[in-house]
Amino acid sequence: MKDIAQLVGEHPFFQGLDPSFCQLVCGCARNVRFEPGEYLFHEGGDADQLYLIRHGRVALEIAVPGKWSLSFQTLQDGDLVGVSWAVPPYHWAYDARAIELTRAIAVDARCLRQKCDADPALGYEVLQRLLPILISRLQATRLQILDVYGDRDQ
Amino acid sequence: MPPPDFMMPMPVKVMQRRQELATTWTLDVETGPDELAAFTPGQFNMLYVFGVGEIPVSFSGDPAGRDRHCFTVRAVGPVSRALTELPIAASLGKRGPYGTGWPLAAAEGADLALIAGGLGLAPLRPVLYHVLRYRQRYGRITLLYGTRSPSDILFRDELDGWRRRQDLEVRVTVDHAGSEWPGQVGVVPALVPTLGFDASNTVAFLCGPEVMMRLTASALLDAGLAPAGIYLSMERNMKCALGHCGHCQFGGVFVCKDGPVLPYPRLRGLLSLQEL
Ligand SMILES: Cc1cc2nc3c(=O)[nH]c(=O)nc-3n(C[C@H](O)[C@H](O)[C@H](O)COP(=O)(O)OP(=O)(O)OC[C@H]3O[C@@H](n4cnc5c(N)ncnc54)[C@H](O)[C@@H]3O)c2cc1C
Numbered sequence: 001m002k003d004i005a006q007l008v009g010e011h012p013f014f015q016g017l018d019p020s021f022c023q024l025v026c027g028c029a030r031n032v033r034f035e036p037g038e039y040l041f042h043e044g045g046d047a048d049q050l051y052l053i054r055h056g057r058v059a060l061e062i063a064v065p066g067k068w069s070l071s072f073q074t075l076q077d078g079d080l081v082g083v084s085w086a087v088p089p090y091h092w093a094y095d096a097r098a099i100e101l102t103r104a105i106a107v108d109a110r111c112l113r114q115k116c117d118a119d120p121a122l123g124y125e126v127l128q129r130l131l132p133i134l135i136s137r138l139q140a141t142r143l144q145i146l147d148v149y150g151d152r153d154q
Numbered sequence: 155m156p157p158p159d160f161m162m163p164m165p166v167k168v169m170q171r172r173q174e175l176a177t178t179w180t181l182d183v184e185t186g187p188d189e190l191a192a193f194t195p196g197q198f199n200m201l202y203v204f205g206v207g208e209i210p211v212s213f214s215g216d217p218a219g220r221d222r223h224c225f226t227v228r229a230v231g232p233v234s235r236a237l238t239e240l241p242i243a244a245s246l247g248k249r250g251p252y253g254t255g256w257p258l259a260a261a262e263g264a265d266l267a268l269i270a271g272g273l274g275l276a277p278l279r280p281v282l283y284h285v286l287r288y289r290q291r292y293g294r295i296t297l298l299y300g301t302r303s304p305s306d307i308l309f310r311d312e313l314d315g316w317r318r319r320q321d322l323e324v325r326v327t328v329d330h331a332g333s334e335w336p337g338q339v340g341v342v343p344a345l346v347p348t349l350g351f352d353a354s355n356t357v358a359f360l361c362g363p364e365v366m367m368r369l370t371a372s373a374l375l376d377a378g379l380a381p382a383g384i385y386l387s388m389e390r391n392m393k394c395a396l397g398h399c400g401h402c403q404f405g406g407v408f409v410c411k412d413g414p415v416l417p418y419p420r421l422r423g424l425l426s427l428q429e430l
């Protein structure tokens with residue numbers, strides 16, 4: 001069985017990370033699994049973990065009280081779930097629900113933030129990996145707002 | 155002068171009609187004379203609803219079928235609505251086939267990435283029929299189909315059948331979904347990097363809303379595809395469909411005659427212009 005250092009090092013989010021940094025990250029990481037239907041987190045909750053999916057699928061959803069949940073993105077193998085852990089006030093902005101059996105690496109966000117504060121080079125590495133994800137999600141959101149498959153006049 | 159057949163709408167009858175989605179119907183229509191029955195995937199006909207008007211509509215059926223033509227039409231305005239309301243045995247006018255098709259012969263030996271958005275799956279469906287019939291002529295084939303929501307998925311049963319095949323990789327994604335949807339949610343361009351194709355040997359066919367095609371083409375280029383390996387099916391309002399009236403002009407391109415299927419290098423620079 002692979003140990004946590006191997007799993008963290010192999011995950012696309014941390015792939016190629018300097019071994020000393022990897023060791024720091026591993027000190028905050030553990031293996032987790034979610035059954036289909038189980039929530040990773042809920043909107044408004046403390047963003048005190050980040051999840052790196054190894055296998056499975058997670059839906060990001062906005063709940064409309066008393067009606068339904070709208071899924072606006074699904075994430076799968078190799079993806080990072082959640083970005084609110086990186087910016088104050090560290091609260092989740094949506095729900096995340098496993099829609100298949102999902103195995104992930106959970107990283108304690110407080111622990112990681114402390115290590116990033118203590119070692120800005122690690123902080124810069126983490127931000128460099130986070131920024132492209134944020135930008136691609138922003139671009140995807142832009143396309144969703146355009147509702148390109150709707151009527152041209154809408 | 156082109157032969158008169160190409161100018162004159164040929165009266166044909168609706169043989170069958172099927173509702174695909176809330177406002178989208180597929181009409182099976184008589185082909186008309188034998189010499190007008192054959193078409194290349196990607197080509198279109200001008201369909202004329204008597205007393206209402208005429209619009210371009212792509213072939214959406216099997217190019218090997220000779221007894222009928224299929225057209226999948228979404229009601230967005232007067233002519234398309236009238237088409238979707240035509241009952242079985244009603245007459246309509248039909249002329250064509252017109253335009254360029256997808257470069258299926260040139261793509262033989264290569265891997266294919268077929269990328270459709272919304273109703274754009276209809277003009278690509280004849281490609282799927284063709285490449286699955288001549289499966290050994292192509293490498294890996296991937297179909298990436300994106301649409302608005304699960305209730306907007308076109309040709310759902312056929313997609314399920316294709317998904318079960320071992321020799322075709324089918325990915326369906328929607329822009330948003332309710333919690334009962336077990337599949338993928340996300341926009342098409344964002345999924346391009348996850349397709350894992352061999353950029354040096356892949357030809358991509360794109361059909362869908364122009365913004366979606368533009369951003370998908372960018373994502374394909376970022377993934378290493380050569381511009382000349384990317385083909386887009388363009389839409390512009392048309393009148394003559396013969397390259398005479400200039401109605402469909404897009405920069406130096408006449409979409410009816412030079413297109414609708416065009417290689418990316420011919421469109422580069424035009425796609426992001428606001429109005430032409
Ligand atoms: C080569 C080619 C192939 C085509 N193939 C198909 C096809 O297979 N099936 C099909 O349904 N249509 C197809 N179209 C599009 C169709 O020809 C147009 O939608 C046509 O303008 C509809 O005419 P109308 O009189 O019904 O509506 P119009 O009066 O032309 O338009 C009504 C309103 O709908 C909007 N609109 C027009 N076209 C679209 C569109 N495609 N998507 C969203 N909103 C639109 C317009 O902005 C307008 O406000 C094709 C177009 C081309 C150029």
Ligand code: FES
Nearest residue numbers: 395397399400410
């Ligand atoms: S429609 Fe007349 S030139 Fe293209």
